[in-house]
Amino acid sequence: MIQDLKNSYGDLFEDDLLAEINQFGTYKDVPEGYKLIEIGNYIKSMPLLISGAIKIMRDDDDGDELLLYFLESGDTCAMTLTCCLGTTKSEIRAIAELPTKLIMIPIEKMEEWTGKYKSWRNFVFESYHTRLMEMLETIDSIAFLKMDERLLKYLRDKSKINNYDTIFSTHQEIAYELHTSRVVISRLLKKLENQGKIKLNRNNIKIISL
Amino acid sequence: MIQDLKNSYGDLFEDDLLAEINQFGTYKDVPEGYKLIEIGNYIKSMPLLISGAIKIMRDDDDGDELLLYFLESGDTCAMTLTCCLGTTKSEIRAIAELPTKLIMIPIEKMEEWTGKYKSWRNFVFESYHTRLMEMLETIDSIAFLKMDERLLKYLRDKSKINNYDTIFSTHQEIAYELHTSRVVISRLLKKLENQGKIKLNRNNIKIISL
DNA sequence: GTTGCATAGTAACATTTGTTACATAGCAAA
């Protein structure tokens, strides 16, 4: 574990801190689709991403859902932070988008290190920063873009995250993540296919040129 | 200034920190409508709200805009924090919603205190937390609510912020903040009036029961 | 191959939201 850790965070943290992370953190290796956090869960630890990607979803009571953003490999921790502080329940759902390796840090340590290590403090601030910017981007998308533009952006983001030009999702899954209906997505995807930008197949979408 | 400061933050910060804030902070008293931050500005200081309220708006390049949230009186500082860290430009616009008193803290101090005072650190984290939650609520509104529900929520929030049952806005202003058109707002407001929930007047809306 | 199920295609229609265009009303300055 220490090697993975050094690869991802060696530049960021001093050795003492790395050692502490190694000592108190719990290594986790989860498969694609693994549910890391469910809405309403109490959060007692904070994840550091080593590799893979995590999808952060917002759900409301009526079963509505919406993709907020992805956490990427070298990329920092979650907005989970937020939920840690108060003994509040999670407002979001976190699901592994890819096979993902991460280290879970217990809350107490997280707080302790905040006083102890400047690099840790900066890391946490930096994470908050990134998260807020990510949320802003999400707001831009749903407030200012039409569904066809949102879909395009979605396809681009998704293929970037997976680092692959084929997206293995059904229309229904995409519809859930963009909070619309399957028929709408099918319609728009077909239009993109007619424009020669993608190639539709069962259970996957090949990207030709976005 | 020290008295205002103690009233608003006395419970939160220890005396040493209060003294430093008093020493290094700049007191500001701005009228309603005063533009505190414009998109693209570089942020060199962080505001502590003493009284009043600040409206945070998101704008995009095409002139689209959208109300993100309000900062309230005793309420903590801004997402401005975020913009401070990096030497990045502001992604948002901040406008005094009411006559507002605040203290501006220079960035350097902000960072220095983060290491020095636990209460300051917690305050900053807490602020980030609140801001993220506020953004989540905004996302919920635009993603899951129809325009009529958003308008209702807007009227409630606005009257709460101003602590008054009459809202002094034109339909056009509301339309900008909800990122829709004046006609749409007029239409929906008229419906609410017909339901007996509000009373429409020129330049103001009296709330009867929401 | 046949069956059964999940996925995708598509038409027709409903609803919501946005747009245009014009009429009316309130208010203040001349």
Next chain:
DNA sequence: TTTGCTATGTAACAAATGTTACTATGCAAC
């Protein structure tokens, strides 16, 4: 009072999105 400006009301229409319902297709289990 008249004028002019801003704000509001409203109809008619357009576009975007959502819904229903049904068909077709791909794939796997049998």
